[in-house]
Amino acid sequence: MPKAEVLTSQETDFPQWYQDVLAKAELAEGGPVRGTMVIRPYGYAIWERMQAELDARIKAAGAQNAYFPLFIPESYFRREAEHVEGFSPELAVVTHGGGKKLEEPVVVRPTSETIIDSFLAKWIQSYRDLPLLVNQWANVVRWELRPRLFLRTTEFLWQEGHTAHADEDDAHRYALRILREVYEDFMVSVLAAPVLVGRKTDRERFAGAKTTWTTEAMMRDGKALQMGTSHELGQAFAKAFGITFLDENGQQSFAWQTSWGASSRLMGALIMTHGDDAGLRVPPRLAPVQVVVLAVRTEDGAGEAASKLAHQLKAAGIRAELDVRTDLSFGRRVVNWELKGVPARIEVGPRDLAAGTVVVSRRDDTSKVSLPLESVVVQVADVLESSQAALFAEALRRREEGTVQAASLAEAEEAAQTGFAVVPGPVLAADDGEGRLNGAGVSVRLLRRPDGSLPGPEENLADLEAVVARAY
RNA sequence: CGGGGAGUAGCGCAGUUGGUAGCGCACCUGCUUUGGGAGCAGGAGGCCGCGGGUUCAAGUCCCGCCUCCCCGACCA
Numbered sequence: 001m002p003k004a005e006v007l008t009s010q011e012t013d014f015p016q017w018y019q020d021v022l023a024k025a026e027l028a029e030g031g032p033v034r035g036t037m038v039i040r041p042y043g044y045a046i047w048e049r050m051q052a053e054l055d056a057r058i059k060a061a062g063a064q065n066a067y068f069p070l071f072i073p074e075s076y077f078r079r080e081a082e083h084v085e086g087f088s089p090e091l092a093v094v095t096h097g098g099g100k101k102l103e104e105p106v107v108v109r110p111t112s113e114t115i116i117d118s119f120l121a122k123w124i125q126s127y128r129d130l131p132l133l134v135n136q137w138a139n140v141v142r143w144e145l146r147p148r149l150f151l152r153t154t155e156f157l158w159q160e161g162h163t164a165h166a167d168e169d170d171a172h173r174y175a176l177r178i179l180r181e182v183y184e185d186f187m188v189s190v191l192a193a194p195v196l197v198g199r200k201t202d203r204e205r206f207a208g209a210k211t212t213w214t215t216e217a218m219m220r221d222g223k224a225l226q227m228g229t230s231h232e233l234g235q236a237f238a239k240a241f242g243i244t245f246l247d248e249n250g251q252q253s254f255a256w257q258t259s260w261g262a263s264s265r266l267m268g269a270l271i272m273t274h275g276d277d278a279g280l281r282v283p284p285r286l287a288p289v290q291v292v293v294l295a296v297r298t299e300d301g302a303g304e305a306a307s308k309l310a311h312q313l314k315a316a317g318i319r320a321e322l323d324v325r326t327d328l329s330f331g332r333r334v335v336n337w338e339l340k341g342v343p344a345r346i347e348v349g350p351r352d353l354a355a356g357t358v359v360v361s362r363r364d365d366t367s368k369v370s371l372p373l374e375s376v377v378v379q380v381a382d383v384l385e386s387s388q389a390a391l392f393a394e395a396l397r398r399r400e401e402g403t404v405q406a407a408s409l410a411e412a413e414e415a416a417q418t419g420f421a422v423v424p425g426p427v428l429a430a431d432d433g434e435g436r437l438n439g440a441g442v443s444v445r446l447l448r449r450p451d452g453s454l455p456g457p458e459e460n461l462a463d464l465e466a467v468v469a470r471a472y
Numbered sequence: 473c474g475g476g477g478a479g480u481a482g483c484g485c486a487g488u489u490g491g492u493a494g495c496g497c498a499c500c501u502g503c504u505u506u507g508g509g510a511g512c513a514g515g516a517g518g519c520c521g522c523g524g525g526u527u528c529a530a531g532u533c534c535c536g537c538c539u540c541c542c543c544g545a546c547c548a
């Protein structure tokens with residue numbers, strides 16, 4: 001039983017490694033139409049865990065789920081100039097239905113501001129109706145020129161929140177609340193991804209937004225990935241769709257709005273933040289399977305003991321799965337569970353049982369330890385928490401080691417070949433620094449204050465610093 | 473749309489001067505195995521991208537078309 005490379009190594013060819021993980025961990029594959037994606041059961045189980053964790057936070061922030069149509073009249077898009085300009089090139093448009101040419105073409109939603117706002121306009125009459133906070137889980141379509149599974153697909157899954165507020169300050173505070181309490185918290189405490197938070201430059205802003213706030217993380221190849229964004233839309237959409245209300249003084253006003261989203265791209269973030277040359281590594285708080293109990297053999301009571309242990313783990317609230325497929329070799333099964341990134345594996349065999357122990361193996365650091373059978377249920381919970389913390393710490397260290405201070409554009413461009421560069425605002429502001437970086441394949445991921453805190457929506461570039469990188 | 477590749481078994485690939493379609497992995501059956509991708513034996517699986525042409529004969533040569541992948545511009 002020779003030990004061969006299971007995957008293309010990250011160092012050899014990172015994109016190929018990514019593809020290998022998708023296939024071998026049975027996460028996803030391409031569909032027959034270019035840019036479409038089939039999410040396989042194990043991949044979807046992880047996505048459902050992401051949804052559950054995000055959804056709980058969204059609801060805690062006061063938003064309610066609703067559902068709006070997939071099809072949007074084409075004319076709706078033309079009502080907001082910047083929005084239509086940004087999205088026109090990537091719209092999928094239905095021109096025929098029921099065997100006949102449609103009177104007005106119908107757009108397959110690329111995002112739902114226009115359709116949702118047209119209903120908010122009907123639902124909002126009074127300041128008492130505000131804030132109005134809705135979210136939907138949906139698929140959207142953007143006709144992408146160069147798709148990559150999970151990272152950039154023509155059809156993708158996401159949640160999109162849309163809110164209306166009585167004044168600008170309330171909208172501003174809510175956009176930041178979503179950024180912090182939904183996105184940052186999920187990414188840090190569940191996904192174990194040390195994200196940076198900041199403001200987008202005008203160039204990187206959402207089409208139609210006044211201000212875009214973002215969460216960005218460094219992938220293992222040093223590139224940046226935008227993970228969740230929260231937009232302050234001002235009153236532009238309210239004016240385009242007629243979202244007005246009477247305030248306390250009986251004055252007619254336009255609502256102030258936000259929209260915010262995080263997508264199945266988070267699956268790509270998971271893979272590229274934690275995956276290694278043995279496959280995926282899923283943080284325990286996210287993992288649909290936290291512990292696999294693997295019966296080495298079924299003889300001498302090992303099968304029964306493994307089954308009993310799996311039940312005890314489930315009863316203790318741990319997401320456990322039993323593997324008694326002894327028609328497959330031990331090594332084969334171990335490799336498969338490692339590819340899928342299950343955080344902990346408990347091996348139960350006759351040899352262990354004779355000693356009253358089991359072997360607990362951690363996916364994050366590959367360590368193995370023999371523990372007493374009676375106490376393993378309690379101890380494995382500690383192992384899971386420890387593993388969660390270790391994955392975050394490892395990703396944070398990687399980002400810190402891969403980030404350099406750059407005093408010039410040339411230094412920034414150089415550093416961005418392998419990681420992040422922090423550039424003083426004045427350096428970026430002079431001579432269209434951002435445009436010149438873009439020309440070199442480097443983009444401004446976010447702006448923040450030099451002390452790392454979030455700037456105000458209007459704070460000047462000269463007083464801020466930028467994190468720049470190559471990005472997905 | 474510009475530049476570069478590739479279409480042959482589920483996946484990855486080979487196929488010579490044209491001459492009956494092959495290899496590895498995966499799959500099925502049986503036996504032996506199982507503490508880090510098991511071994512042996514037997515077996516199943518093909519519109520060789522599509523259309524035309526040359527030829528006694530085309531995966532192979534010629535013409536046309538289609539699709540996919542990689543690198544750039546757009547982007548969650």
